[in-house]
Amino acid sequence: MVVNNLTPGSDSSRRAGARLRTAGVLVLLLGLCSAALVYWRGAPPEDLSDDVATASTSKKQARAIEVNVGKMGLFMNDLLEDFQDPGTQAATIAVASVFVACGCFYFARLQARDDEFHGPIV
Numbered sequence: 001m002v003v004n005n006l007t008p009g010s011d012s013s014r015r016a017g018a019r020l021r022t023a024g025v026l027v028l029l030l031g032l033c034s035a036a037l038v039y040w041r042g043a044p045p046e047d048l049s050d051d052v053a054t055a056s057t058s059k060k061q062a063r064a065i066e067v068n069v070g071k072m073g074l075f076m077n078d079l080l081e082d083f084q085d086p087g088t089q090a091a092t093i094a095v096a097s098v099f100v101a102c103g104c105f106y107f108a109r110l111q112a113r114d115d116e117f118h119g120p121i122v
Contacts, residue, residue: 013111013114014111014112016111017108017109017111017112018108020104020105020107020108020111021104021105021108023104024100024101024102024103024104024105024108025101027097027100027101027104028097028098028101030097031093031094031096031097031098031100031101032094032097034093034097035090035091035093035094035097036090038086038089038090038093039086039087039089039090041086042085042086042087042089042090043086044086062074065077
């Protein structure tokens with residue numbers, strides 16, 4: 001008679017960990033490839049350093065935004081101007097994909113550690 005020393009959910013738990021690792025690798029590869037594509041295909045940002053109508057170059061404009069909307073409005077205006085740059089967009093995509101992939105790897109490791117902790121039934 002053959003005795004199964006593994007816990008009943010152990011096989012499905014291993015499959016779940018493998019799926020999480022596979023998902024992590026796919027998210028990482030797709031994220032980095034799409035970040036490279038956005039950076040490569042993106043148009044360079046316009047040089048508005050001499051334009052007095054933008055809030056970043058005009059203290060009067062920046063103060064008007066700050067008074068009407070607050071410091072958060074000024075922050076959002078600067079953030080939206082920064083997101084016009086393909087480099088910023090690509091970096092945001094890359095960092096987000098790395099975080100999601102790290103989360104997948106972390107949960108897969110927790111799954112494997114949980115299997116080791118419970119171990120075989122004696």
